[in-house]
Amino acid sequence: MSNTSNPAVAGSPPAGEAVRPMPHLGRLDFVGYLRALGGIVRRELLRFFNQKERFFSALVRPLVWLFIFAAGFRNTLGVSIVPPYETYVLYEVYVVPGLAVMIQLFNGMQSSLSMVYDREVGSMKVLLTSPYPRWTLLFAKLVAGVSVSVVQAYAFLAVAWFWETDIPPLGYLTALPAFLAAGLMLGAIGLFLSSLVKQLENFASIMNFVIFPMFFASSALYPLWRIRESSETLYWICEANPFSHAVELVRFALYAKFEPVACAVVIGTGLVFFTMAVIAYDPGRGIMARRGGPAGEAS
Amino acid sequence: MSADPREGAALDIADVSHHFGQRAALSNVSLQVGRGRFTALLGPNGAGKTTLFSVVTRLYSNQNGRVSILGHPLDREPSRALARLGVVFQARTLDTDLTVAQNLFYHASLHGIARRAARDRIDVLLNRVGLADRRNDKIRTLSGGQSRRIEIARSLIHEPRLLLLDEPTVGLDLESRADIVGIVRALVREEGLSVLWATHIFEEISSEDDVVVLHKGRIVARGLAGQIGTAGETLEATFRRLVAEPVKGASPKVAA
Numbered sequence: 001m002s003n004t005s006n007p008a009v010a011g012s013p014p015a016g017e018a019v020r021p022m023p024h025l026g027r028l029d030f031v032g033y034l035r036a037l038g039g040i041v042r043r044e045l046l047r048f049f050n051q052k053e054r055f056f057s058a059l060v061r062p063l064v065w066l067f068i069f070a071a072g073f074r075n076t077l078g079v080s081i082v083p084p085y086e087t088y089v090l091y092e093v094y095v096v097p098g099l100a101v102m103i104q105l106f107n108g109m110q111s112s113l114s115m116v117y118d119r120e121v122g123s124m125k126v127l128l129t130s131p132y133p134r135w136t137l138l139f140a141k142l143v144a145g146v147s148v149s150v151v152q153a154y155a156f157l158a159v160a161w162f163w164e165t166d167i168p169p170l171g172y173l174t175a176l177p178a179f180l181a182a183g184l185m186l187g188a189i190g191l192f193l194s195s196l197v198k199q200l201e202n203f204a205s206i207m208n209f210v211i212f213p214m215f216f217a218s219s220a221l222y223p224l225w226r227i228r229e230s231s232e233t234l235y236w237i238c239e240a241n242p243f244s245h246a247v248e249l250v251r252f253a254l255y256a257k258f259e260p261v262a263c264a265v266v267i268g269t270g271l272v273f274f275t276m277a278v279i280a281y282d283p284g285r286g287i288m289a290r291r292g293g294p295a296g297e298a299s
Numbered sequence: 300m301s302a303d304p305r306e307g308a309a310l311d312i313a314d315v316s317h318h319f320g321q322r323a324a325l326s327n328v329s330l331q332v333g334r335g336r337f338t339a340l341l342g343p344n345g346a347g348k349t350t351l352f353s354v355v356t357r358l359y360s361n362q363n364g365r366v367s368i369l370g371h372p373l374d375r376e377p378s379r380a381l382a383r384l385g386v387v388f389q390a391r392t393l394d395t396d397l398t399v400a401q402n403l404f405y406h407a408s409l410h411g412i413a414r415r416a417a418r419d420r421i422d423v424l425l426n427r428v429g430l431a432d433r434r435n436d437k438i439r440t441l442s443g444g445q446s447r448r449i450e451i452a453r454s455l456i457h458e459p460r461l462l463l464l465d466e467p468t469v470g471l472d473l474e475s476r477a478d479i480v481g482i483v484r485a486l487v488r489e490e491g492l493s494v495l496w497a498t499h500i501f502e503e504i505s506s507e508d509d510v511v512v513l514h515k516g517r518i519v520a521r522g523l524a525g526q527i528g529t530a531g532e533t534l535e536a537t538f539r540r541l542v543a544e545p546v547k548g549a550s551p552k553v554a555a
Contacts, residue, residue: 025412025420025458028378032411039408043394043401050396122390129356130409131381 044144098220111145112190146183178253185270195280309493315364342513385459410457444475
Protein backbone atom coordinates (compact mmCIF):
# COMPACT_ATOMS: atom_id res chain seq x y z
CA MET A 1 0.00 0.00 0.00
CA SER A 2 1.50 3.30 -0.97
CA ASN A 3 1.76 6.07 1.51
CA THR A 4 3.97 9.04 0.90
CA SER A 5 3.45 10.78 4.23
CA ASN A 6 6.47 11.10 6.44
CA PRO A 7 5.73 9.77 9.93
CA ALA A 8 8.15 12.27 11.48
CA VAL A 9 6.02 15.25 10.47
CA ALA A 10 2.64 13.67 9.95
CA GLY A 11 1.46 14.52 13.47
CA SER A 12 1.59 18.26 12.91
CA PRO A 13 -1.48 19.85 11.35
CA PRO A 14 -1.14 20.40 7.62
CA ALA A 15 -0.97 23.94 6.33
CA GLY A 16 -4.48 23.92 4.91
CA GLU A 17 -6.05 23.50 8.29
CA ALA A 18 -4.41 26.60 9.77
CA VAL A 19 -5.87 28.72 6.98
CA ARG A 20 -9.36 27.32 7.57
CA PRO A 21 -9.82 27.19 11.34
CA MET A 22 -13.55 26.44 11.14
CA PRO A 23 -14.13 24.63 7.89
CA HIS A 24 -17.70 23.66 8.69
CA LEU A 25 -20.07 24.42 5.82
CA GLY A 26 -23.33 24.12 7.66
CA ARG A 27 -24.91 26.19 10.38
CA LEU A 28 -25.72 24.99 13.86
CA ASP A 29 -28.28 27.72 14.56
CA PHE A 30 -32.02 27.76 14.01
CA VAL A 31 -31.65 28.52 10.29
CA GLY A 32 -29.49 25.42 9.98
CA TYR A 33 -32.08 23.40 11.86
CA LEU A 34 -34.83 24.58 9.52
CA ARG A 35 -32.72 23.32 6.61
CA ALA A 36 -32.42 19.97 8.35
CA LEU A 37 -36.17 19.92 8.97
CA GLY A 38 -36.80 20.75 5.31
CA GLY A 39 -34.42 17.99 4.18
CA ILE A 40 -36.04 15.39 6.43
CA VAL A 41 -39.53 16.35 5.19
CA ARG A 42 -38.35 16.31 1.55
CA ARG A 43 -36.86 12.83 1.96
CA GLU A 44 -40.10 11.50 3.43
CA LEU A 45 -42.18 13.01 0.60
CA LEU A 46 -39.77 11.70 -2.07
CA ARG A 47 -39.95 8.23 -0.59
CA PHE A 48 -43.72 8.46 -0.39
CA PHE A 49 -44.20 9.52 -4.01
CA ASN A 50 -41.71 6.87 -5.12
CA GLN A 51 -43.97 4.24 -3.62
CA LYS A 52 -47.04 4.63 -5.82
CA GLU A 53 -48.75 1.59 -4.38
CA ARG A 54 -48.49 3.06 -0.89
CA PHE A 55 -50.15 6.23 -2.08
CA PHE A 56 -52.99 4.41 -3.76
CA SER A 57 -53.59 1.92 -0.98
CA ALA A 58 -53.74 4.80 1.47
CA LEU A 59 -56.35 6.42 -0.74
CA VAL A 60 -58.33 3.34 -1.65
CA ARG A 61 -58.90 2.17 1.92
CA PRO A 62 -61.06 5.13 3.05
CA LEU A 63 -62.75 5.38 -0.36
CA VAL A 64 -63.86 1.77 -0.08
CA TRP A 65 -65.34 2.63 3.31
CA LEU A 66 -67.03 5.68 1.90
CA PHE A 67 -68.41 4.19 -1.31
CA ILE A 68 -69.39 0.75 -0.13
CA PHE A 69 -69.76 0.73 3.62
CA ALA A 70 -71.38 4.14 3.91
CA ALA A 71 -73.68 3.52 0.95
CA GLY A 72 -74.81 0.27 2.50
CA PHE A 73 -75.50 1.79 5.90
CA ARG A 74 -77.05 4.92 4.56
CA ASN A 75 -80.58 3.74 5.20
CA THR A 76 -80.02 1.90 8.44
CA LEU A 77 -77.90 4.52 10.19
CA GLY A 78 -79.62 7.87 10.07
CA VAL A 79 -77.70 10.54 11.93
CA SER A 80 -79.69 13.11 13.90
CA ILE A 81 -78.70 16.71 14.41
CA VAL A 82 -75.49 16.79 16.44
CA PRO A 83 -72.91 19.58 16.48
CA PRO A 84 -71.23 20.70 14.29
CA TYR A 85 -74.04 19.76 11.91
CA GLU A 86 -77.00 22.09 11.76
CA THR A 87 -79.31 19.75 9.96
CA TYR A 88 -79.88 16.05 9.46
CA VAL A 89 -76.91 14.64 7.59
CA LEU A 90 -76.49 11.54 5.52
CA TYR A 91 -74.28 8.83 6.92
CA GLU A 92 -71.60 9.37 4.26
CA VAL A 93 -71.38 13.02 5.26
CA TYR A 94 -70.95 12.02 8.89
CA VAL A 95 -68.25 9.47 8.18
CA VAL A 96 -65.93 11.60 6.00
CA PRO A 97 -63.95 13.31 8.83
CA GLY A 98 -63.43 9.97 10.60
CA LEU A 99 -62.12 8.38 7.42
CA ALA A 100 -59.76 11.30 6.79
CA VAL A 101 -58.31 10.92 10.29
CA MET A 102 -58.18 7.14 9.77
CA ILE A 103 -55.74 7.87 6.95
CA GLN A 104 -53.63 9.78 9.44
CA LEU A 105 -53.89 6.94 11.94
CA PHE A 106 -52.61 4.43 9.39
CA ASN A 107 -49.97 6.89 8.30
CA GLY A 108 -48.78 7.45 11.87
CA MET A 109 -48.31 3.70 12.22
CA GLN A 110 -46.67 3.52 8.80
CA SER A 111 -44.18 6.20 9.85
CA SER A 112 -43.44 4.32 13.00
CA LEU A 113 -42.93 1.20 10.88
CA SER A 114 -40.45 3.09 8.77
CA MET A 115 -38.65 4.22 11.95
CA VAL A 116 -38.20 0.58 12.92
CA TYR A 117 -37.04 -0.17 9.38
CA ASP A 118 -34.64 2.80 9.43
CA ARG A 119 -33.26 1.52 12.69
CA GLU A 120 -32.70 -1.94 11.27
CA VAL A 121 -31.00 -0.81 8.07
CA GLY A 122 -28.99 1.86 9.85
CA SER A 123 -30.28 5.06 8.25
CA MET A 124 -31.50 6.00 11.73
CA LYS A 125 -27.84 6.15 12.74
CA VAL A 126 -27.19 8.58 9.92
CA LEU A 127 -30.04 10.80 11.08
CA LEU A 128 -28.75 10.76 14.65
CA THR A 129 -25.24 11.85 13.64
CA SER A 130 -26.76 15.18 12.63
CA PRO A 131 -25.41 17.80 15.05
CA TYR A 132 -28.82 19.10 16.11
CA PRO A 133 -30.30 18.03 19.46
CA ARG A 134 -31.85 14.62 19.27
CA TRP A 135 -35.38 15.66 20.25
CA THR A 136 -35.40 18.20 17.42
CA LEU A 137 -34.47 15.44 14.97
CA LEU A 138 -37.28 13.23 16.25
CA PHE A 139 -39.62 16.19 15.98
CA ALA A 140 -38.48 16.73 12.37
CA LYS A 141 -39.17 13.05 11.69
CA LEU A 142 -42.63 13.52 13.16
CA VAL A 143 -43.31 16.62 11.03
CA ALA A 144 -42.15 14.71 7.95
CA GLY A 145 -44.65 11.92 8.66
CA VAL A 146 -47.42 14.46 9.27
CA SER A 147 -46.68 16.17 5.94
CA VAL A 148 -47.24 12.89 4.14
CA SER A 149 -50.44 12.23 6.08
CA VAL A 150 -51.86 15.69 5.33
CA VAL A 151 -51.19 15.21 1.61
CA GLN A 152 -53.07 11.90 1.79
CA ALA A 153 -55.96 13.32 3.80
CA TYR A 154 -56.49 16.12 1.30
CA ALA A 155 -56.23 13.71 -1.64
CA PHE A 156 -59.05 11.76 0.00
CA LEU A 157 -61.13 14.89 0.58
CA ALA A 158 -60.64 15.84 -3.06
CA VAL A 159 -62.08 12.51 -4.23
CA ALA A 160 -64.80 12.56 -1.59
CA TRP A 161 -65.87 16.01 -2.82
CA PHE A 162 -67.57 14.33 -5.78
CA TRP A 163 -69.64 12.34 -3.30
CA GLU A 164 -71.67 15.26 -1.91
CA THR A 165 -69.81 15.55 1.34
CA ASP A 166 -71.29 19.01 2.02
CA ILE A 167 -68.09 20.54 3.36
CA PRO A 168 -68.05 24.34 2.99
CA PRO A 169 -65.10 25.68 0.96
CA LEU A 170 -63.71 27.53 3.99
CA GLY A 171 -63.71 24.23 5.88
CA TYR A 172 -60.91 22.86 3.73
CA LEU A 173 -58.73 25.71 4.98
CA THR A 174 -59.77 25.71 8.64
CA ALA A 175 -59.27 21.94 8.78
CA LEU A 176 -55.55 22.25 8.02
CA PRO A 177 -54.43 23.11 11.58
CA ALA A 178 -56.72 20.36 12.88
CA PHE A 179 -55.16 17.82 10.50
CA LEU A 180 -51.70 18.97 11.59
CA ALA A 181 -52.56 18.60 15.28
CA ALA A 182 -54.24 15.21 14.75
CA GLY A 183 -51.32 14.04 12.61
CA LEU A 184 -48.78 15.13 15.22
CA MET A 185 -50.65 13.28 17.95
CA LEU A 186 -51.02 10.06 15.94
CA GLY A 187 -47.43 10.34 14.73
CA ALA A 188 -46.18 10.81 18.29
CA ILE A 189 -48.09 7.68 19.37
CA GLY A 190 -46.48 5.81 16.45
CA LEU A 191 -43.03 7.18 17.29
CA PHE A 192 -43.36 5.97 20.86
CA LEU A 193 -44.60 2.55 19.71
CA SER A 194 -41.64 2.29 17.34
CA SER A 195 -39.32 2.59 20.32
CA LEU A 196 -41.04 -0.40 21.95
CA VAL A 197 -40.84 -2.65 18.92
CA LYS A 198 -37.52 -4.39 18.64
CA GLN A 199 -37.96 -5.89 15.22
CA LEU A 200 -40.00 -5.31 12.13
CA GLU A 201 -41.72 -8.69 12.38
CA ASN A 202 -43.43 -7.68 15.61
CA PHE A 203 -45.19 -4.86 13.90
CA ALA A 204 -48.30 -6.71 12.76
CA SER A 205 -49.40 -7.17 16.36
CA ILE A 206 -49.13 -3.42 16.92
CA MET A 207 -51.51 -2.94 14.02
CA ASN A 208 -54.01 -5.34 15.56
CA PHE A 209 -53.77 -4.04 19.08
CA VAL A 210 -53.59 -0.33 18.34
CA ILE A 211 -55.13 0.63 15.01
CA PHE A 212 -58.31 -1.41 15.06
CA PRO A 213 -59.42 -0.74 18.67
CA MET A 214 -58.57 2.96 18.24
CA PHE A 215 -60.56 3.22 15.05
CA PHE A 216 -63.63 1.23 15.99
CA ALA A 217 -63.95 2.46 19.57
CA SER A 218 -64.26 6.04 18.46
CA SER A 219 -66.69 8.56 17.04
CA ALA A 220 -65.30 7.98 13.53
CA LEU A 221 -68.00 5.60 12.31
CA TYR A 222 -70.96 6.41 14.58
CA PRO A 223 -71.89 9.28 16.85
CA LEU A 224 -71.19 8.59 20.48
CA TRP A 225 -74.80 9.09 21.61
CA ARG A 226 -75.70 6.05 19.54
CA ILE A 227 -73.00 4.02 21.23
CA ARG A 228 -74.28 5.19 24.61
CA GLU A 229 -77.70 3.79 23.79
CA SER A 230 -76.22 0.33 23.55
CA SER A 231 -73.45 0.42 26.15
CA GLU A 232 -72.51 3.01 28.75
CA THR A 233 -69.06 1.39 29.27
CA LEU A 234 -68.26 1.42 25.59
CA TYR A 235 -69.33 5.04 25.46
CA TRP A 236 -66.78 6.00 28.12
CA ILE A 237 -64.08 3.98 26.39
CA CYS A 238 -64.79 5.91 23.21
CA GLU A 239 -64.77 9.19 25.11
CA ALA A 240 -61.38 8.36 26.59
CA ASN A 241 -59.96 7.37 23.21
CA PRO A 242 -57.77 10.23 21.94
CA PHE A 243 -58.60 9.18 18.38
CA SER A 244 -62.25 10.24 19.01
CA HIS A 245 -61.01 13.69 19.93
CA ALA A 246 -58.80 13.89 16.84
CA VAL A 247 -61.84 13.00 14.72
CA GLU A 248 -64.06 15.57 16.47
CA LEU A 249 -61.40 18.28 16.18
CA VAL A 250 -61.23 17.69 12.43
CA ARG A 251 -65.03 17.32 12.10
CA PHE A 252 -65.64 20.71 13.72
CA ALA A 253 -62.79 22.35 11.82
CA LEU A 254 -64.18 21.11 8.50
CA TYR A 255 -67.27 23.20 9.28
CA ALA A 256 -65.12 26.15 10.37
CA LYS A 257 -65.83 25.53 14.04
CA PHE A 258 -63.53 24.99 17.00
CA GLU A 259 -63.86 22.27 19.62
CA PRO A 260 -61.69 23.30 22.62
CA VAL A 261 -61.90 20.03 24.58
CA ALA A 262 -60.87 17.95 21.57
CA CYS A 263 -58.08 20.39 20.83
CA ALA A 264 -56.73 20.21 24.39
CA VAL A 265 -56.87 16.39 24.43
CA VAL A 266 -55.15 16.09 21.04
CA ILE A 267 -52.32 18.48 21.90
CA GLY A 268 -51.88 17.08 25.42
CA THR A 269 -51.80 13.46 24.22
CA GLY A 270 -49.35 14.40 21.47
CA LEU A 271 -47.00 16.06 23.96
CA VAL A 272 -47.12 13.14 26.39
CA PHE A 273 -46.32 10.54 23.71
CA PHE A 274 -43.65 12.70 22.11
CA THR A 275 -41.93 13.19 25.47
CA MET A 276 -42.01 9.45 26.08
CA ALA A 277 -40.54 8.84 22.60
CA VAL A 278 -37.73 11.31 23.26
CA ILE A 279 -36.88 9.51 26.50
CA ALA A 280 -37.01 6.15 24.72
CA TYR A 281 -34.60 7.37 22.03
CA ASP A 282 -32.23 9.04 24.51
CA PRO A 283 -28.71 7.67 23.98
CA GLY A 284 -28.09 7.06 27.67
CA ARG A 285 -31.40 5.85 28.95
CA GLY A 286 -33.67 4.48 26.27
CA ILE A 287 -33.75 1.59 23.86
CA MET A 288 -30.66 2.70 21.98
CA ALA A 289 -28.62 1.96 25.09
CA ARG A 290 -30.50 -1.12 26.23
CA ARG A 291 -31.10 -2.93 22.99
CA GLY A 292 -28.93 -1.38 20.35
CA GLY A 293 -25.81 -3.49 20.81
CA PRO A 294 -24.18 -4.67 17.59
CA ALA A 295 -24.23 -8.38 16.78
CA GLY A 296 -21.42 -10.23 18.46
CA GLU A 297 -20.63 -7.39 20.83
CA ALA A 298 -23.84 -7.12 22.83
CA SER A 299 -25.23 -9.86 25.03
CA MET B 300 3.02 10.92 16.25
CA SER B 301 3.68 14.35 17.70
CA ALA B 302 5.40 14.66 21.06
CA ASP B 303 2.16 14.82 23.01
CA PRO B 304 -0.54 13.01 21.08
CA ARG B 305 -3.30 14.54 23.22
CA GLU B 306 -2.26 18.01 22.23
CA GLY B 307 -4.86 18.86 19.64
CA ALA B 308 -5.69 15.24 18.80
CA ALA B 309 -8.50 14.95 16.25
CA LEU B 310 -10.13 12.24 18.35
CA ASP B 311 -9.36 11.71 22.00
CA ILE B 312 -10.98 8.73 23.70
CA ALA B 313 -10.02 8.49 27.36
CA ASP B 314 -10.85 5.57 29.61
CA VAL B 315 -14.15 4.64 27.95
CA SER B 316 -16.06 1.57 29.11
CA HIS B 317 -19.40 0.30 27.88
CA HIS B 318 -21.59 -2.52 29.13
CA PHE B 319 -24.58 -4.28 27.61
CA GLY B 320 -26.22 -5.67 30.72
CA GLN B 321 -23.53 -7.65 32.49
CA ARG B 322 -21.31 -8.00 29.45
CA ALA B 323 -18.50 -5.48 29.02
CA ALA B 324 -18.17 -4.56 25.35
CA LEU B 325 -15.47 -1.96 26.08
CA SER B 326 -13.15 -1.82 29.10
CA ASN B 327 -11.10 1.30 29.83
CA VAL B 328 -10.38 2.06 26.20
CA SER B 329 -8.12 5.06 25.54
CA LEU B 330 -6.90 6.07 22.12
CA GLN B 331 -6.04 9.15 20.14
CA VAL B 332 -6.19 9.89 16.45
CA GLY B 333 -3.58 12.55 15.62
CA ARG B 334 -4.49 15.34 13.21
CA GLY B 335 -3.82 14.37 9.65
CA ARG B 336 -3.10 10.78 10.64
CA PHE B 337 -4.46 7.52 9.27
CA THR B 338 -5.13 5.40 12.35
CA ALA B 339 -6.18 1.80 11.94
CA LEU B 340 -8.35 0.20 14.60
CA LEU B 341 -7.52 -3.46 14.22
CA GLY B 342 -9.59 -6.14 15.87
CA PRO B 343 -11.29 -9.45 15.17
CA ASN B 344 -15.08 -9.60 14.82
CA GLY B 345 -16.77 -8.93 18.15
CA ALA B 346 -13.75 -7.05 19.54
CA GLY B 347 -15.88 -3.98 20.27
CA LYS B 348 -15.06 -1.85 17.22
CA THR B 349 -18.68 -1.14 16.33
CA THR B 350 -19.56 -0.38 19.97
CA LEU B 351 -16.66 2.07 20.11
CA PHE B 352 -17.90 3.74 16.94
CA SER B 353 -21.39 3.94 18.41
CA VAL B 354 -20.03 5.69 21.49
CA VAL B 355 -18.00 8.16 19.39
CA THR B 356 -21.00 8.91 17.15
CA ARG B 357 -23.16 9.32 20.28
CA LEU B 358 -25.58 6.55 19.42
CA TYR B 359 -24.84 5.42 22.95
CA SER B 360 -23.71 7.95 25.49
CA ASN B 361 -20.50 6.76 27.09
CA GLN B 362 -21.12 5.29 30.50
CA ASN B 363 -17.60 6.11 31.70
CA GLY B 364 -14.67 8.10 30.44
CA ARG B 365 -14.46 10.99 27.99
CA VAL B 366 -14.62 11.45 24.24
CA SER B 367 -13.45 14.66 22.51
CA ILE B 368 -13.63 15.45 18.81
CA LEU B 369 -11.21 18.20 17.75
CA GLY B 370 -11.21 19.55 21.28
CA HIS B 371 -15.01 19.47 21.72
CA PRO B 372 -16.14 17.11 24.50
CA LEU B 373 -18.94 14.91 23.19
CA ASP B 374 -20.97 15.07 26.40
CA ARG B 375 -20.83 18.85 26.88
CA GLU B 376 -20.70 20.08 23.28
CA PRO B 377 -22.33 17.30 21.26
CA SER B 378 -23.41 19.58 18.40
CA ARG B 379 -19.97 21.08 17.80
CA ALA B 380 -18.35 17.66 18.13
CA LEU B 381 -20.73 15.95 15.69
CA ALA B 382 -20.45 18.85 13.21
CA ARG B 383 -16.77 18.01 12.75
CA LEU B 384 -17.25 14.29 12.44
CA GLY B 385 -17.96 12.25 9.31
CA VAL B 386 -18.97 8.59 9.56
CA VAL B 387 -19.18 5.65 7.19
CA PHE B 388 -21.11 2.92 8.99
CA GLN B 389 -20.55 -0.75 8.40
CA ALA B 390 -24.14 -1.30 7.23
CA ARG B 391 -25.27 0.29 3.97
CA THR B 392 -27.31 3.33 4.91
CA LEU B 393 -28.25 5.01 1.62
CA ASP B 394 -31.89 5.24 0.48
CA THR B 395 -31.86 2.82 -2.43
CA ASP B 396 -35.01 4.25 -4.06
CA LEU B 397 -33.58 7.77 -4.17
CA THR B 398 -30.92 9.08 -6.55
CA VAL B 399 -27.30 9.72 -5.66
CA ALA B 400 -27.93 13.49 -5.58
CA GLN B 401 -31.11 13.16 -3.50
CA ASN B 402 -29.22 11.11 -0.92
CA LEU B 403 -26.40 13.65 -0.77
CA PHE B 404 -28.76 16.65 -0.54
CA TYR B 405 -30.56 14.94 2.31
CA HIS B 406 -27.33 14.51 4.20
CA ALA B 407 -26.25 18.10 3.49
CA SER B 408 -29.51 19.33 5.00
CA LEU B 409 -28.90 17.24 8.13
CA HIS B 410 -25.86 19.45 8.68
CA GLY B 411 -27.71 22.69 7.97
CA ILE B 412 -26.05 23.32 4.61
CA ALA B 413 -27.90 25.59 2.18
CA ARG B 414 -28.97 23.98 -1.08
CA ARG B 415 -26.69 26.01 -3.34
CA ALA B 416 -23.61 25.38 -1.20
CA ALA B 417 -24.57 21.70 -1.10
CA ARG B 418 -24.83 21.55 -4.89
CA ASP B 419 -21.27 22.84 -5.32
CA ARG B 420 -19.96 20.53 -2.66
CA ILE B 421 -21.73 17.51 -4.20
CA ASP B 422 -20.07 18.25 -7.57
CA VAL B 423 -16.65 18.37 -5.95
CA LEU B 424 -17.18 15.18 -3.97
CA LEU B 425 -18.67 13.16 -6.83
CA ASN B 426 -15.61 14.05 -8.88
CA ARG B 427 -13.40 13.07 -6.00
CA VAL B 428 -14.93 9.59 -5.77
CA GLY B 429 -15.11 9.29 -9.56
CA LEU B 430 -18.90 9.02 -9.87
CA ALA B 431 -19.91 12.42 -11.27
CA ASP B 432 -21.73 10.70 -14.15
CA ARG B 433 -23.98 8.73 -11.76
CA ARG B 434 -25.42 11.81 -10.08
CA ASN B 435 -29.03 11.22 -11.14
CA ASP B 436 -29.03 7.43 -10.94
CA LYS B 437 -30.87 5.57 -8.23
CA ILE B 438 -28.68 3.95 -5.60
CA ARG B 439 -30.09 0.51 -6.37
CA THR B 440 -28.45 0.64 -9.82
CA LEU B 441 -24.98 1.06 -8.28
CA SER B 442 -22.54 -1.72 -7.44
CA GLY B 443 -21.44 -2.36 -3.86
CA GLY B 444 -18.16 -0.55 -4.36
CA GLN B 445 -19.87 2.44 -6.00
CA SER B 446 -22.38 2.72 -3.12
CA ARG B 447 -19.48 2.73 -0.70
CA ARG B 448 -17.83 5.54 -2.61
CA ILE B 449 -21.09 7.50 -2.45
CA GLU B 450 -21.19 6.86 1.29
CA ILE B 451 -17.70 8.29 1.60
CA ALA B 452 -18.76 11.34 -0.41
CA ARG B 453 -21.78 11.66 1.84
CA SER B 454 -19.70 11.47 5.02
CA LEU B 455 -17.54 14.36 3.74
CA ILE B 456 -20.34 16.68 2.67
CA HIS B 457 -20.12 18.95 5.72
CA GLU B 458 -16.32 19.12 5.49
CA PRO B 459 -15.56 17.15 8.65
CA ARG B 460 -11.98 17.09 9.93
CA LEU B 461 -12.29 13.61 11.37
CA LEU B 462 -13.60 10.64 9.41
CA LEU B 463 -14.60 7.33 11.01
CA LEU B 464 -14.99 4.27 8.81
CA ASP B 465 -16.29 1.00 10.24
CA GLU B 466 -14.93 -1.83 8.09
CA PRO B 467 -15.77 0.06 4.89
CA THR B 468 -14.41 -2.59 2.52
CA VAL B 469 -16.32 -5.60 3.88
CA GLY B 470 -17.92 -7.58 1.07
CA LEU B 471 -16.12 -5.73 -1.73
CA ASP B 472 -13.90 -7.22 -4.42
CA LEU B 473 -10.16 -6.48 -4.49
CA GLU B 474 -10.40 -3.68 -7.00
CA SER B 475 -13.21 -1.82 -5.21
CA ARG B 476 -11.39 -2.29 -1.94
CA ALA B 477 -8.23 -0.71 -3.39
CA ASP B 478 -10.35 2.18 -4.74
CA ILE B 479 -11.84 2.90 -1.33
CA VAL B 480 -8.49 2.73 0.45
CA GLY B 481 -6.93 4.94 -2.23
CA ILE B 482 -9.65 7.60 -1.96
CA VAL B 483 -9.35 7.82 1.82
CA ARG B 484 -5.54 7.88 1.80
CA ALA B 485 -5.59 10.69 -0.74
CA LEU B 486 -7.88 12.67 1.57
CA VAL B 487 -5.40 12.24 4.42
CA ARG B 488 -2.45 13.16 2.22
CA GLU B 489 -3.96 16.08 0.31
CA GLU B 490 -6.46 17.59 2.72
CA GLY B 491 -4.99 16.65 6.06
CA LEU B 492 -8.10 14.71 7.09
CA SER B 493 -7.78 12.61 10.24
CA VAL B 494 -9.05 9.07 9.82
CA LEU B 495 -9.96 6.23 12.16
CA TRP B 496 -10.33 3.11 10.03
CA ALA B 497 -11.68 -0.04 11.67
CA THR B 498 -10.65 -3.22 9.93
CA HIS B 499 -9.43 -6.75 10.25
CA ILE B 500 -7.75 -6.75 6.85
CA PHE B 501 -3.97 -6.30 7.15
CA GLU B 502 -3.43 -5.33 3.51
CA GLU B 503 -5.25 -2.07 4.22
CA ILE B 504 -2.64 -0.94 6.72
CA SER B 505 0.69 0.57 5.70
CA SER B 506 3.80 0.63 7.86
CA GLU B 507 3.54 4.37 8.59
CA ASP B 508 0.01 4.14 9.97
CA ASP B 509 -0.80 4.32 13.64
CA VAL B 510 -2.36 1.05 14.73
CA VAL B 511 -4.51 0.32 17.76
CA VAL B 512 -5.32 -3.32 18.42
CA LEU B 513 -8.66 -3.94 20.13
CA HIS B 514 -9.43 -7.38 21.47
CA LYS B 515 -12.37 -8.39 23.69
CA GLY B 516 -13.10 -4.75 24.45
CA ARG B 517 -9.56 -3.91 25.57
CA ILE B 518 -6.66 -2.28 23.82
CA VAL B 519 -3.88 -4.87 23.71
CA ALA B 520 -1.30 -3.01 21.60
CA ARG B 521 -0.69 0.31 19.92
CA GLY B 522 2.00 2.06 17.93
CA LEU B 523 3.26 2.57 14.41
CA ALA B 524 2.28 -0.35 12.21
CA GLY B 525 5.88 -1.01 11.25
CA GLN B 526 7.09 -1.10 14.84
CA ILE B 527 4.28 -2.75 16.73
CA GLY B 528 5.65 -6.25 16.96
CA THR B 529 9.01 -7.65 17.91
CA ALA B 530 11.75 -7.27 15.30
CA GLY B 531 11.22 -9.32 12.19
CA GLU B 532 7.60 -10.14 13.02
CA THR B 533 4.91 -9.04 10.56
CA LEU B 534 1.89 -7.06 11.76
CA GLU B 535 -0.27 -10.06 10.97
CA ALA B 536 1.89 -12.41 13.05
CA THR B 537 1.92 -9.93 15.93
CA PHE B 538 -1.84 -9.56 15.75
CA ARG B 539 -2.42 -13.32 15.75
CA ARG B 540 -0.14 -13.70 18.74
CA LEU B 541 -1.89 -10.88 20.63
CA VAL B 542 -5.44 -12.15 20.09
CA ALA B 543 -4.39 -15.69 20.96
CA GLU B 544 -3.10 -14.59 24.37
CA PRO B 545 -5.56 -14.40 27.25
CA VAL B 546 -6.48 -10.78 28.01
CA LYS B 547 -4.69 -9.57 31.10
CA GLY B 548 -5.78 -6.62 33.24
CA ALA B 549 -6.24 -3.22 31.75
CA SER B 550 -2.63 -2.32 30.95
CA PRO B 551 -1.96 -2.46 27.24
CA LYS B 552 1.33 -3.30 25.65
CA VAL B 553 2.76 -0.15 24.22
CA ALA B 554 5.12 -0.44 21.31
CA ALA B 555 8.33 1.52 21.41
